[in-house]
Amino acid sequence: xxxxxxxxxxxxxxxxxxxxxxxxxxxxxxxxxxxxxxxxxxxxxxxxxxxxxxxxxxxxxxxxxxxxxxxxxxxxxxxxxxxxxxxxxxxxxxxxxxxxxxxxxxxxxxxxxxxxxxxxxxxxxxxxxxxxxxxxxxxxxxxxxxxxxxxxxxxxxxxxxxxxxxxxxxxxxxxxxxxxxxxxxxxxxxxxxxxxxxxxxxxxxxxxxxxxxxxxxxxxxxxxxxxxxxxxxxxxxxxxxxxxxxxxxxxxxxxxxxxxxxxxxxxxxxxxxxxxxxxxxxxxxxxxxxxxxxxxxxxxxxxxxxxx
Numbered sequence: 310x311x312x313x314x315x316x317x318x319x320x321x322x323x324x325x326x327x328x329x330x331x332x333x334x335x336x337x338x339x340x341x342x343x344x345x346x347x348x349x350x351x352x353x354x355x356x357x358x359x360x361x362x363x364x365x366x367x368x369x370x371x372x373x374x375x376x377x378x379x380x381x382x383x384x385x386x387x388x389x390x391x392x393x394x395x396x397x398x399x400x401x402x403x404x405x406x407x408x409x410x411x412x413x414x415x416x417x418x419x420x421x422x423x424x425x426x427x428x429x430x431x432x433x434x435x436x437x438x439x440x441x442x443x444x445x446x447x448x449x450x451x452x453x454x455x456x457x458x459x460x461x462x463x464x465x466x467x468x469x470x471x472x473x474x475x476x477x478x479x480x481x482x483x484x485x486x487x488x489x490x491x492x493x494x495x496x497x498x499x500x501x502x503x504x505x506x507x508x509x510x511x512x513x514x515x516x517x518x519x520x521x522x523x524x525x526x527x528x529x530x531x532x533x534x535x536x537x538x539x540x541x542x543x544x545x546x547x548x549x550x551x552x553x554x555x556x557x558x559x560x561x562x563x564x565x566x567x568x569x570x571x572x573x574x575x576x577x578x579x580x581x582x583x584x585x586x587x588x589x590x591x592x593x594x595x596x597x598x599x600x601x602x603x604x605x606x607x608x609x610x611x612x613x614x615x616x617x
Contacts, residue, residue: 314450315423318433318459318466320400325430326423327398329450332467333417338523348537387452395449398468400459403442409458412477415470420459430466437461445471 314329342351355364371387373380422430437444437460444459446468458469530536 310419312421313418316396316398316448317423318398318400318420318446320444323429323433325433327420327430327466328423329468330419330421331416332419332462336517336520338520338527398446398448398457398459400444400446402445403437403440404445406441406443406460409443409471413471414458415472418468418470419462420466420468434461434466437466 310330312328312330316327316329318325318327343349344351355366355369356362357364370384371382373382420430446457446459448455448457448468450470456471456473458471460467460469
């Protein structure tokens, strides 16, 4: 794992240097979007609405709009905030662990001792275990001020980011118990049903069946040769290498379409619907449809690569 943040836990005069690691990861199979007609990759661009140019990340700032005015915030502006520069996980209080509502839990992070001496780290961990308390902490990470719960998980300290109180929405519907009467017999039967399902929670016995089935589907298609050539799907004109992997913007796409259309018109073998006598023949791919008569969508089978 790679540390994403280095700082120190502080409470009173105690300082515990730590490295922070993401404790969770996404196991979903990565999928991207493609054109259903030919399997071409769908890509997105960061385009300026004023000049129409594609903007690199290094030239992108953040902004706030209050309705009529826009305030632009540069990276230097954000870095000037005192909280952004803080490298401390500041303990504000120790609370009974059962007082934290799980609805407030957000992302989890492992904390590793960042100094050769681990005594202060071990002392804090053992103190939390013995007192059955959780430390409520205040810290800044990735340009956000955060509230957190510092607790013990196995042999390490875990920093659990918490949602702020105003980020947890109130249930907008009335209490479901209003006007409902539960008989003693119904409650007894319900409790008996719960008892019949009682068990200790063992997370390793549960699996993401959807991801398993998705992986089996992908493997089956690979075995059957039901695939596209990745280079061809990425670029119908000979692969990404011909264009250096660039993503065409709207003006470039229009220019190429016009050039292709002209080249087709100049070719001696080109035939129009009138020449062939076939009414309603399909127009060239690059021809733009009339504004009042949208062209019907027609799927072109993607090139398949059959494997032995």
